[in-house]
Amino acid sequence: MKKSNWDLYLVTEAELSRGRDSIEVVKAAIAGGIDAVQLREKNMSLRERFKLGQQLKKICQKAGVIFIVNDRIDLALALEADGVHLGQSDLPALTARQLLGSDQILGISAHTREEIAAAESAGADYIGIGAIFPTKSKKLTENNNGIGLKKLAELKKMTQLPVVAIGGINESNVGSVIKAGADTIAVISALTRADDIKQASQKLKNTILSTSSDSSSAKFNLKEKNFKNETKAELAINMQHNTLLELPTNLADCWQILKNSLSKNSPLIQHLTNNVTINDCANVTLNWGALPVMTSGERDSVEMLESASALVLNIGSIDKRSFKVMLKSGKKANQLGIPIVLDPVGVGATEYRTCAIQKLITELDLAIIKGNQAEISILAGQQAELKGVESIGEYQHIEEAAKKLAAQLRTIIVVSAAEDIITDGIQVQRVKRGDQLLGQVVGTGCMLTSSLAVMMGVKVKNNSNFIKAATLVYLYSLLAEKAAVKIDTPAKFKQEFFDQIFLCSQ
Ligand SMILES: Cc1ncc(COP(=O)(O)OP(=O)(O)O)c(N)n1
Numbered sequence: 001m002k003k004s005n006w007d008l009y010l011v012t013e014a015e016l017s018r019g020r021d022s023i024e025v026v027k028a029a030i031a032g033g034i035d036a037v038q039l040r041e042k043n044m045s046l047r048e049r050f051k052l053g054q055q056l057k058k059i060c061q062k063a064g065v066i067f068i069v070n071d072r073i074d075l076a077l078a079l080e081a082d083g084v085h086l087g088q089s090d091l092p093a094l095t096a097r098q099l100l101g102s103d104q105i106l107g108i109s110a111h112t113r114e115e116i117a118a119a120e121s122a123g124a125d126y127i128g129i130g131a132i133f134p135t136k137s138k139k140l141t142e143n144n145n146g147i148g149l150k151k152l153a154e155l156k157k158m159t160q161l162p163v164v165a166i167g168g169i170n171e172s173n174v175g176s177v178i179k180a181g182a183d184t185i186a187v188i189s190a191l192t193r194a195d196d197i198k199q200a201s202q203k204l205k206n207t208i209l210s211t212s213s214d215s216s217s218a219k220f221n222l223k224e225k226n227f228k229n230e231t232k233a234e235l236a237i238n239m240q241h242n243t244l245l246e247l248p249t250n251l252a253d254c255w256q257i258l259k260n261s262l263s264k265n266s267p268l269i270q271h272l273t274n275n276v277t278i279n280d281c282a283n284v285t286l287n288w289g290a291l292p293v294m295t296s297g298e299r300d301s302v303e304m305l306e307s308a309s310a311l312v313l314n315i316g317s318i319d320k321r322s323f324k325v326m327l328k329s330g331k332k333a334n335q336l337g338i339p340i341v342l343d344p345v346g347v348g349a350t351e352y353r354t355c356a357i358q359k360l361i362t363e364l365d366l367a368i369i370k371g372n373q374a375e376i377s378i379l380a381g382q383q384a385e386l387k388g389v390e391s392i393g394e395y396q397h398i399e400e401a402a403k404k405l406a407a408q409l410r411t412i413i414v415v416s417a418a419e420d421i422i423t424d425g426i427q428v429q430r431v432k433r434g435d436q437l438l439g440q441v442v443g444t445g446c447m448l449t450s451s452l453a454v455m456m457g458v459k460v461k462n463n464s465n466f467i468k469a470a471t472l473v474y475l476y477s478l479l480a481e482k483a484a485v486k487i488d489t490p491a492k493f494k495q496e497f498f499d500q501i502f503l504c505s506q
Pocket residue numbers: 009011038040070071085086087088090107109128129130138164166186
């Protein structure tokens with residue numbers, strides 16, 4: 001999708017909501033993880049829709065959820081909505097695009113090759129296809145049984161645009177709709193008529209994500225297979241030209257937005273970090289296009305936050321004094337609404353570290369916690385094995401532990417390992433990229449934490465912290481691969497890795 005990756009899209013209809021108003025429905029669905037809302041309300045007057053839309057827009061904006069208006073461009077413009085969805089009997093797509101400008105999202109319902117082609121050439125951002133199955137939520141003009149999965153798959157092949165499937169979709173059939181090629185699922189009754197709307201949204205979204213990740217992992221394996229057949233020289237050429245194309249589309253979109261914003265206003269990233277890797281963290285921050293500050297005095301740090309965009313707390317060489325500064329600075333950052341990225345280096349290795357981290361986690365609101373498998377397992381209350389600050393041992397349940405911790409602390413958890421995991425407690429992105437040389441250089445974990453802080457410090461509309469974190473982790477790993485194609489010894493690799501980050505941010 002143009003502005004972010006949508007999985008689940010709620011279309012409102014108060015009359016189909018069992019006596020609940022659409023504000024209550026939308027709030028509960030947002031709590032359950034929906035990505036977009038469409039104001040439909042066919043039986044309300046334009047004035048009523050305007051009033052409801054004003055409230056829904058505020059709720060969506062606060063939650064980072066896309067807000068779309070059905071049928072009426074005038075209403076979408078008046079509400080400053082993120083976009084509009086139009087059918088074949090509404091204003092033509094081309095006129096809509098001219099009225100909206102290029103930034104707003106334009107969704108078009110299309111049922112034939114001709115309608116899809118017209119929508120594409122008018123500049124639509126997605127195609128709505130339905131009804132897939134029979135539905136009681138709308139009188140269908142033709143084919144009361146819905147078009148079915150085969151027709152959906154045929155129409156999907158006719159367009160490069162994301163396809164939003166709608167009509168009769170629910171928990172029991174959503175997997176088949178995703179497998180037939182839908183990129184996003186739009187529903188009315190599956191959520192508006194649910195007993196527990198939040199729970200129904202979570203379940204539907206989880207099913208969508210698990211079905212999508214099954215099919216994308218199949219694609220991913222295929223890519224890896226091709227990868228192995230290439231010689232190192234061929235790989236080097238391909239990587240040089242294609243690194244960014246290798247990012248999944250939604251993450252590539254997110255990176256473009258982050259990169260544009262970074263080049264316009266370099267965010268200042270205040271670090272309270274360890275003295276082993278401080279210099280590398282400063283350099284990596286600078287190479288992404290941000291401004292590193294590594295001041296560690298109590299008064300200086302707190303004052304510095306006035307002009308900072310993100311704060312790194314890395315406990316790698318924690319002591320009584322630095323802990324006090326972290327807690328005080330963290331509280332100030334929370335007051336100022338500055339995102340905090342915490343690296344619980346070696347938690348569990350000593351009682352002191354564990355107590356320090358527990359206090360930071362309890363008293364601060366954290367945007368991201370990034371740790372290795374042992375650190376995250378320990379924070380989630382599970383057994384883990386550490387040698388010094390290194391994670392050793394097997395972690396079969398690490399994804400569950402990370403999800404549980406993210407949900408419990410309402411944060412994003414990033415687990416760095418051979419296969420990285422990023423989760424917000426509902427969504428999970430796994431990244432099996434990177435190179436083993438990352439493990440041969442001290443500090444690449446701390447540098448990942450600083451890099452995450454850079455991305456959290458960039459304010460971008462419509463990209464959640466989850467997508468931003470997933471984008472960064474993916475990109476970081478790809479750039480390491482790119483560096484490793486050229487170099488195969490640790491010291492030069494580190495230099496090349498810095499340069500790749502610098503070049504990619506230009
Ligand atoms: C996401 C999405 N897809 C299709 C539609 C249907 O739009 P339309 O054909 O204009 O019909 P109405 O919703 O206006 O009855 C949609 N609303 N959303």
